[in-house]
Amino acid sequence: MTSEAILQQPEADPFETFRAGFPALREQTYLSICEKMILHDAVRRGVELFLDRLAMATADRDGHEQMVTGARAKFARLMNVAPATIAAVRNVSDGINTVAWAMPMAEGDNVVVSADAEHPNNLYPWLRLGRRGNEARMVAPRPDGSLDIDAMIAAIDARTRIVSCASVTFAPGHRSDIARLGEACRARDVFLLVDGVQSAGILAHDLSAEPIDGLATSTSKGLLGLYGFGFLYVSPKWIERLEPAYLSRPAVKMLTDDHSTMGGHDYELQPDSRRFEVGSYNLAGAYAADAALDLLLDLGIAAIEERVLPLAGALTEGGAAHGLTPAVPSKGPSQSHVVTFGALDAGGHGFSSDPMIAPLSAYLREAKVAHTIRRGQLRFALHAYNNADDIDRTLDCIAAAMKSL
Ligand SMILES: Cc1ncc(COP(=O)(O)O)c(C=O)c1O
Missing domain, CATH: 3.90.1150.10 (Aspartate Aminotransferase, domain 1)
Incomplete structure (x- = not known):
């Protein structure tokens, strides 16, 4: 030619x-x-690269974990926030439960959530807080199934610590008015946690501008990755106010980079969202997410x-x-x-x-x-x-x- x-x-x-x-x-x-999700050839190749490296023992732990770092950074770019605000988690439930048990809450404090509009994985974590003496305040959605934002705002009181809602409900599928709910939360110093699994990768988020304090997602839907890998965003102003219930190496500031070295019994939590990560990563999920995020970022x-x-x-x-x-x-x-x-x-x-x-x-x-x-x-x-x-x-x-x- x-x-x-x-x-x-x-x-x-x-x-x-x-x-x-x-x-x-x-x-x-x-x-x-x-x-x-359905699998794109490039994502399959990402997972195959992981398997090849396992089979041939051509990557050490740091080599694999670079893929976690890459995936975090790319998800951060998709959401327009700094990589330090992103934790690698397993799924939506993991992200939600992490925030639920990291939030300092006294007996009698409550969480506001929309009863029938939410996926069960954004309801059970809040019901479980009953064990700690916290109330899951269930607000009915509108008759059409969308969130009743006015009623949710009206349910917030001086003891509300968290409001949790889906960015898009799993059914019927309304996009929630996060901006209005989030502004009301900001005015009251209440943490707005968003279940973002239905929107992530498909609808645009700008977490630097939206009044969202936390967003949990898995990569198993619009992010086009695998099951069992996901992300939790926590806004910089909240990270150090939250103390994770579970603790292992990734969440602790190390004296050295050695994986097996203790940072001392007087540990310090990571100052960034890695404080919410627990133990070894789902590396296959990270390789897949890294490849899938390239595709999504390329399209914009x-x-x-x-x-x-x-x-x-x-x-x-x-x-x-x-x-x-x-x-x-x-x-x-x-x-x-x-x-x-x-x-x-x-x-x-x-x-x-x-x-x-x-x-x-x-x-x-x-x-x-x-x-x-x-x-x-x-x-x-x-x-x-x-x-x-x-x-x-x-x-x-x-x-x-x-x-x-
Ligand atoms: C809105 C919503 N949240 C959560 C989930 C699933 O949660 P997890 O990632 O914890 O399995 C789904 C799955 O259909 C969903 O639609």
Whole structure:
């Protein structure tokens, strides 16, 4: 090819190049990132590098842990904060429980959380604090399933230490008004902890600007990594106010860098978020996260959100045009990448009593359109690899299924 011809070549669309790296997408229309990630070839290569190094004994512990350092730094970049604010944890539950037991709380202090809107992993940790004499103050969501921010703010009192909420609920999938809730928390010196697993990697966060004090996520959804690895962000003004319940080497300031050397029995906690890390890392998870974060950073989180939300809006509106009832608006501040249809709580995890939802789900499954039923609603969720063809194909399936119902 001449250099002129090369210059005239249209530039490859980075989103289509990204899409081509997912083998699963050659077999199915994948609209279920809110349930679990799919593996990109580059992430598989990241894990294979780890396995090769294990097999050939070509990396020592420091060599492997550089990948943890890299993954922390890249997640920090995605969230626009300093790497020192990020701890490597196992999952959302680990991050939430870490904050729950690190927060200095006296008997009678309370935590405010939205009862039915949250995933159980953002409820049980707070119920468990009952053991310490703390109250989990459960606030009902609005009838549409979104967080009732006014009621949550009204539930905060002088004994509230933490407010915990999802950035995007797992179902129906509203994006929460974190800014308003966070401002109210800031004004009262209350820690706002966000379960960010549904938004991380798909919707833009700027944790330097948002009034969020802590954010917990796993890498098993939009961050496109593995299960059992995740991140906990704690804002600089809170890190040294929190004292982790569990303690092991990574959390302690060492006199030397030697892993097995005690820093002395009079230990000092790390001044950064490493104080929340416990023991050895899930290294396979760190290698995967490091590779996946490169992909997401290359695309740019603002560009990912800009791609995903209009596609989600088109699916919402298209579904409505075929007679389905959307549960989340197709645009506006509460819209997210999660698209749900049907009555809330007309069923549960994987089943629905809505006469339309179960057969529609069976039809979509047959047509290889990956989705889930949660809280009785038909649920889809999009990521940067989805395109307009996915939406058209899904809407064609919905139209055909509705005709046959
Ligand atoms: C909002 C939300 N939080 C938490 C989880 C899972 O928590 P963990 O990472 O602790 O398994 C999910 C999984 O579906 C979720 O949707």
